[in-house]
Amino acid sequence: MLDIKIIRENPEKVNELLKRRNPELSINEVLDIDVERRKVQTQADELRAKRKSESQKIGLMKKNGENTDSIQEEVRQLGDDIKNLEEKEVELNEKQKNLLLSIPNMPDETIPIGADDSANVVRKVVGEVVKPSFEQKAHWDLTVEKDLVDFERGVKISQSRFYIYKGKGARLERAIINFFLDVHTTKHGYEEILPPVLVNGAAMTGTGQLPKFKEDMYKCVDEDLYLIPTAEVPVTNIYCNEILSEDDLPKCMTAYTPCFRREAGSAGKDTRGLIRVHQFNKVELVKLTTPEQAPEEHEKLTRDAEEMLEMLELPYRRVELSTGDIGFSARKCYDLEVWLPSYNNYKEISSCSVFGDFQARRAGLKYRSKETGKVNYCYTMNGSGLAVGRTFAAIVENFQQEDGTILIPKVLQQYTGFDRI
RNA sequence: GGAGAAGUGGCCGAGUAGGCUGAAGGCGGCACCCUGCUAAGGUGUUAGGUGGAGUAAUCUGCCUCGAGGGUUCGAAUCCCUCCUUCUCCGCCA
Numbered sequence: 001m002l003d004i005k006i007i008r009e010n011p012e013k014v015n016e017l018l019k020r021r022n023p024e025l026s027i028n029e030v031l032d033i034d035v036e037r038r039k040v041q042t043q044a045d046e047l048r049a050k051r052k053s054e055s056q057k058i059g060l061m062k063k064n065g066e067n068t069d070s071i072q073e074e075v076r077q078l079g080d081d082i083k084n085l086e087e088k089e090v091e092l093n094e095k096q097k098n099l100l101l102s103i104p105n106m107p108d109e110t111i112p113i114g115a116d117d118s119a120n121v122v123r124k125v126v127g128e129v130v131k132p133s134f135e136q137k138a139h140w141d142l143t144v145e146k147d148l149v150d151f152e153r154g155v156k157i158s159q160s161r162f163y164i165y166k167g168k169g170a171r172l173e174r175a176i177i178n179f180f181l182d183v184h185t186t187k188h189g190y191e192e193i194l195p196p197v198l199v200n201g202a203a204m205t206g207t208g209q210l211p212k213f214k215e216d217m218y219k220c221v222d223e224d225l226y227l228i229p230t231a232e233v234p235v236t237n238i239y240c241n242e243i244l245s246e247d248d249l250p251k252c253m254t255a256y257t258p259c260f261r262r263e264a265g266s267a268g269k270d271t272r273g274l275i276r277v278h279q280f281n282k283v284e285l286v287k288l289t290t291p292e293q294a295p296e297e298h299e300k301l302t303r304d305a306e307e308m309l310e311m312l313e314l315p316y317r318r319v320e321l322s323t324g325d326i327g328f329s330a331r332k333c334y335d336l337e338v339w340l341p342s343y344n345n346y347k348e349i350s351s352c353s354v355f356g357d358f359q360a361r362r363a364g365l366k367y368r369s370k371e372t373g374k375v376n377y378c379y380t381m382n383g384s385g386l387a388v389g390r391t392f393a394a395i396v397e398n399f400q401q402e403d404g405t406i407l408i409p410k411v412l413q414q415y416t417g418f419d420r421i
Numbered sequence: 422g423g424a425g426a427a428g429u430g431g432c433c434g435a436g437u438a439g440g441c442u443g444a445a446g447g448c449g450g451c452a453c454c455c456u457g458c459u460a461a462g463g464u465g466u467u468a469g470g471u472g473g474a475g476u477a478a479u480c481u482g483c484c485u486c487g488a489g490g491g492u493u494c495g496a497a498u499c500c501c502u503c504c505u506u507c508u509c510c511g512c513c514a
Contacts, residue, residue, distance in 0.1 A: 037472095042482085044483080047481090072494045243468095375468095
């Protein structure tokens with residue numbers, strides 16, 4: 001959520017930045033409501049102040065045994081006026097809040113400007129893509145051949161885009177999870193979190209999934225609970241509506257969770273294999289920082305994710321997303337893309353975003369500044385470290401040998417207990 | 422799921438015949454003072470949100486005592502609903 005004060009004070013600037021995202025975006029409506037809202041609040045405040053003092057007067061008069069009938073009647077009338085104004089106040093507050101909740105974050109001024117992903121900029125390419133002499137199989141064929149994943153039966157017990165890991169496949173998936181968590185918690189210094197995967201609407205609103213992206217999520221029928229689309233949601237919200245000490249920052253957390261996405265609107269896209277599915281595993285990195293710490297911590301977080309790809313010896317590149325391609329809540333975002341032979345292209349495996357105080361404002365994530373003693377909003381950021389299913393697919397495809405076996409990356413062997421499949 | 426108890430500021434904890442209490446007191450935090458060694462003492466200060474005035478320091482209104490409604494001239498204090506926690510029972514991995 002954007003700060004209404006900033007919108008009020010720099011409307012042209014905010015408008016300009018938002019239009020970099022999408023020319024249709026505008027803050028004019030919120031501004032109009034804001035003016036009206038403040039006017040009503042001032043009026044209501046004045047009446048409330050009057051009621052307060054008059055009521056106290058009644059108390060004193062009664063103590064002195066004076067008759068208070070007329071003044072009581074007067075204040076009762078006042079109460080009616082207040083009630084009317086308060087209704088207006090509530091309505092305008094609500095309206096303003098809803099508008100603010102549906103306005104995306106302002107993109108960082110430094111990021112590439114463009115309407116869509118064609119304006120994204122490749123920042124670096126790591127690892128050489130070697131095309132082998134034999135023809136590489138796609139993971140959706142190879143995993144079935146090797147009985148690592150059962151797509152058909154997954155569909156039978158759930159729906160399309162569901163699947164079952166089996167045997168060494170299940171073991172490999174679990175190995176990847178453990179490997180990621182171990183490196184992040186030891187080498188990179190993150191605290192491990194194992195959060196609920198069902199969260200309430202407030203948490204979903206806090207990180208920006210609600211109210212705009214309701215149709216992307218699975219929701220419980222009779223309860224205010226949603227299946228998380230990413231661990232970002234529960235982990236970022238852990239300290240919601242709290243005031244942290246500056247000493248607690250940066251707060252670095254990592255969490256493994258399954259993630260659930262309805263993939264509404266992506267019919268026909270990535271229909272085969274593990275790339276786009278309704279349930280997948282992910283190890284997430286989340287940080288709460290001060291504004292000053294944020295740029296550096298974001299670079300570090302991205303590096304922490306990249307290092308996973310390097311340790312696994314997977315070729316990848318880092319792409320900086322343009323204003324038209326970054327997510328709703330993000331101010332700046334790097335995508336890490338891993339080489340996938342079956343796509344003959346790089347495919348997103350991690351998305352490392354900074355949100356500024358956009359999420360913090362929604363979630364009530366604050367800290368007290370040591371220097372000034374004042375309360376500020378935290379900055380939040382997160383990134384996949386990494387998406388496990390896509391890592392699985394990348395390993396299977398990139399590490400397949402001519403003889404049909406799949407080598408296991410060295411760093412994973414102690415986790416799998418085998419060195420090839 | 423059933424019965425009972427409770428939910429106050431960073432923490433602990435006063436506050437029920439409704440009014441001058443946004444809230445005593447303590448702890449903790451911060452600032453200053455005093456004291457020649459790690460200690461102790463004194464004084465002051467210390468909630469969030471949202472408006473208004475001012476370049477600013479700052480001044481000032483309103484809202485908030487789990488959340489939301491209601492009664493009343495006036496509610497932390499009374500009533501209703503919900504949430505959470507604790508105890509007992511039931512169920513259960």
